[in-house]
Amino acid sequence: MSENVKKKQIDRRWIFLLLFLAVAIPLIFVIGLPIETTENVRMVHGLIEQTPKGSKVIISFDYDPASKPELHPMGKALMEHCFDRDIKVIVTALWPMGVQMAEDIYSKIKDNYPDKKYGVDYVNMGYKAGGIVTIQAMGKNFRDIFPQDMNGTSIDELPILDGINNFDNLGFVFALSAGDPGIKQWVQVAHDTYGRPVSGGVTGVSAPAVIPYVNQQQQLIGLLAGLKGAAEYELLTETPGTATSGMDAQSVAHLIIIIFIVAGNINYWRNKKAEKKRGE
Amino acid sequence: MKKTILMFFLFSASLLFSQDIFFEAVDNPNDDGTAIQLRWDASNISSTKMIIERKDDGGEAKLVQKIDKAEGEYMDGEDIKPGIEYVYSFSAWDENDQLIQKVESAVFAQAQWFNSEKISLLILALIITVAILYYIYHAKIGKELYIRKIAGLESIDESVGRATEMGRPILFIPGILDLDDMQTIAGLTILGKVALKAAEYDAEIIVPVCRSMVLSTAKEVVKEAYLKAGRPDAYNPDSVFYLTDDQFGYVAGVDGIIMREKPAANFLMGAFYAESLILAETGFASGAIQTAGTAMPSQLPFFVVACDYTLIGEELFAASAYLSKEPNQLGSLKGQDLGKALFVILLTIGIVLEISGVHFLKDFLMVY
């Protein structure tokens, strides 16, 4: 069927080079194209704005360095937003490397919040395996699953966890999720079983599969999807970061890929026609 | 639930005389009697210090929580036991440390035997369980269960025929996951069918795999197919071989095979991750007829645009059930179909009811 294509095949390495330049050049020469916010991101922003001061929330870092460019800016903007609003942050991780991701963000921003204390306004509970079953166990007895924080301090000595025996007294759960286990499991347990509000940020790859949860039932309250979602959130919280500065490159690269698709199709159909003529 | 509300009124109505602060303690419904819901609204007064205390069965008052929100709720789950009376008090002080008001509310914690919010879940769980078991039983006693033709499977004859005509091999990839993944098993079932056709048409088949467990099973499947076709002599044990376990190493290996052997037909059936589009692209560029099937939702788009036929998600399992005629798979598939039919019917009725302004079905199915 596609015999025709292979005759005029260009070496894919030229395409690689073109894409490399399409991403590198806009990073160096910033254009500063405008960013617009979408409803799902405004919903996430609204959720944090409406959460009363002093509330305790879980932010689950369920990703590793492979998704850092997309999820890290979200995590940073979110944590700053929570601290600005005096929301107390309990960090958990269903992926072992999520612990380091959270620590990386905290160490970067903590100097801007000198009055926020570890153990009072922020705590990192570390990593637990077991995915959905472990989340369900947290919903029954949080203190059984997390007897200590990541430093080995007993949960009873951490004031931020006073009154946290399960999900009952949490303002919301926010999952930064790159796959399984992640946001789907939080929706299924924290919202659909224990009735707590759940929101989250996901990689572009998993966004379409998660989007049906943003619905009337509010299984998810808004969703940050990929780098664009991160950039919109940075815009709303007025903390431009790596997501915002990456959007120019993102735009140009998308354009290049679209051009590739169109050119590839034109090429294909032209060859096909030529072949038909020859065949006649 | 109604009983709880009634009880709550009996115990606390007399205490709720004040209008300034609203405070109530209610048994948390549908639990094992180990939590009390506390709700307050003190937005009418200006207070700098608010606390909630609790007396257990007439004992000493102890602090439950310091409050910094004028309005809110709190779930007390600290050492609550069913059948004991708890008296909660909400106290508010002004900036001069003068007590403005103290409101009390008493409550019994109760354990429930049935979670009334989950009745719809229970009913649907029972229906689906019964349906699946019923159909598995039917399949086991040998009753014919109809499954529609899967479009992608019809390409097998065409592809194998074309490969024979052109004198080029057929490439089959059963995904990159191990035998414990359902998609790999489904892929191997389809491999059986493809290998059978290949044996009948006398076409060459190549099966590179990336798991050693898959290797031995795939070998058996292909060998059996050649036996079934009555051509055990034509079976080449080297046609099924192991490349490497790692994802990109495997891709590079398969890419090389496609470039060298130029197979006329490619089958990609099983679990795929990011390598899907590299394989499909190389296959497309080599001019092969491609049939793909996977239940990995994020890879399906690439298969659809780069392959000639694609089995989408559940179709892969249906195809495997259709080909293997295995009663467990078939029966289960039929049971799940009944679930889907029920879904469509309930949804249609529900939408009609919603449009006519009747909400009971939706309310019944909703928990919160």
Next chain:
Amino acid sequence: MMEHFFSVLGIWLGVIVTFAIFSFLYKDNPFYKVAEQIFVGLSAGYWFVYTIYFILIPNLFDPLINDFAGNWIKLIPAVLGIMMLMRLLPKTGWVSRFPIALVIGTTSGVFFLRYLKSDVINQLTATMMNPFTGGDWVVVIGQIMLVVGTLTGVIYFYFSKKHEGVFGATAKVGIYFLMISFGAAFGYTAMARISLLIGRLQFLLGDWLGIISP
């Protein structure tokens, strides 16, 4: 002084492995293979260490050592866990069936309930709406698409009836919706992959070359 040296060395190490991996784009080569195997080894080591520090010590060893009387029941999962490890030897491999049976039983029970509730019932009620209300004509059209798309999409995955006549046409509509949703998935996946490349170039151009401010 030394600290500075090591932080510069760290960036260079990062750059070297980055280029080793990128070299795969030219063709599969030993540098790529070495980098890849380092990746596999470090990853496994990381999981190993983190599992011990974050699960086995706080949730098993500490409770058993500090308060044995109150936590003796944790000996059961400890024994089951060790039975799991016996899988490493071919002769004792069958012992691991007991912990696997427990794990699979738990997962199956949880999955059965959670998927039925979240992915079936809640999707059902989320789609059960009056599509003609709730906004301007764009929203109404959207909601009609949502309802029609969900119904026809589920019908496409119904295998007990031949695709012909009205039923076939309905399934055909379903496949169109699936295709649009795959298109969106395609777009989002492309976006995600490019974001990762942007992240890499931010490292190379920022942390390493210092051309852009990170």
Next chain:
Amino acid sequence: MKRKIPLLITFLVGVIIIISEFIPHKPFGQITGELENWYLIIAGFAIILGQLSLFKVNLFKIKHRQKNWQFFIITLLSFILMVSIGIFWGTENHPGIFGNGETISNTIGTKPFDYLFDNVYQNLQATMFSLLAFFIASAAYRAFIARTLESSLLLVAAILVMLGNTSLGSALTGWLPESLSFLHLPRISEFIMKYPTTAGQRAIMIGAAFGIIGSSLRIILGIERSYLGGE
């Protein structure tokens, strides 16, 4: 014995978990809670098992001089390195058996475990996955062809979403008047995501959910036994 007891365990555990969903009263919740705690610990051992199996497999490959066996020595060495520095001096927040290794940390800035993670591992993993950007670009040119109505719909939706998800989308259609704002590219992309995509993905979600429900049920009832392995 070797098969019957595991099947019985699976059945009992599965049934208890399902029952306790509907009966909040004691003791079901407690039993389930305990089982879930055990699950976490066994899952921990399973992860250890996974890493040790990797070790074993690589050792086997080296021993039998399989193709490219030299590279697997590197796998083993990196594994041993990461595990030993992790156990000797611990991770960022966890002391190891030799304490916190202050001398080393002061020299290189962080603990060796974190140094390797930050500088080598993070870059390796991030770069591995960024390769895919290149492959998507090349496949876009060479293989993504609109041959049927289905694939045309797919590609058109993809292009609209890609345009809408960039700053470019806003720039291209930002001039449209308010009355035509629904044609604004970011809005179109949002519309595609919110309605037809949700519908399509929801259909897939439901189909897959029934599949999972079916297989869970078969496993609990002992109809599906492949997880126990052969023999």
